[in-house]
Amino acid sequence: MAAKDKGAPRLTEVRNSKVFRDYTLGERYEAGVQLKGTEVKSIRNGRAQISDSFCRVENDEVWMYSAHIEPYAFGNLENHDSKRVRKLLLHRSDIRKIALAMNAGGKALIPVRMYFKEALVKVEVALCTGKKLFDKREDLKKKAEMREVNRALRSRRP
Numbered sequence: 001m002a003a004k005d006k007g008a009p010r011l012t013e014v015r016n017s018k019v020f021r022d023y024t025l026g027e028r029y030e031a032g033v034q035l036k037g038t039e040v041k042s043i044r045n046g047r048a049q050i051s052d053s054f055c056r057v058e059n060d061e062v063w064m065y066s067a068h069i070e071p072y073a074f075g076n077l078e079n080h081d082s083k084r085v086r087k088l089l090l091h092r093s094d095i096r097k098i099a100l101a102m103n104a105g106g107k108a109l110i111p112v113r114m115y116f117k118e119a120l121v122k123v124e125v126a127l128c129t130g131k132k133l134f135d136k137r138e139d140l141k142k143k144a145e146m147r148e149v150n151r152a153l154r155s156r157r158p
Contacts, residue, residue, distance in 0.1 A: 015113045047069065109128070
């Protein structure tokens with residue numbers, strides 16, 4: 001039998017699809033996540049969802065709420081709770097910047113994607129501002145216009 005290719009990526013990432021529709025993204029940060037062993041195995045199998053999750057700063061620590069990581073299928077009694085609160089690992093200066101922006105009002109810290117960086121699980125979080133209904137409509141109009149332009153360009157090519 002042929003050996004496995006060590007360079008082949010297994011699971012690339014878990015994305016939050018709602019964040020681009022509902023928020024305007026601002027500054028982004030890469031954070032580590034404090035996980036249990038069975039959680040890492042579930043994420044590696046693609047059994048994670050961060051579409052409803054959000055983050056809060058409490059006592060100079062950042063916590064991620066409502067991230068669903070399915071219990072590992074081959075786990076034992078020590079398996080994790082699927083919706084538990086998870087600590088995000090950031091630099092202290094970044095935590096201060098995030099806390100100041102959130103306290104100023106109108107900003108939320110939302111996980112954008114969860115991915116592997118070598119053997120570590122990382123979460124990209126962004127300071128976001130919520131979109132209003134008319135902002136969402138403008139985005140839909142722009143997408144429709146771009147689709148029309150792309151169709152016209154494709155039809156002109158020989």
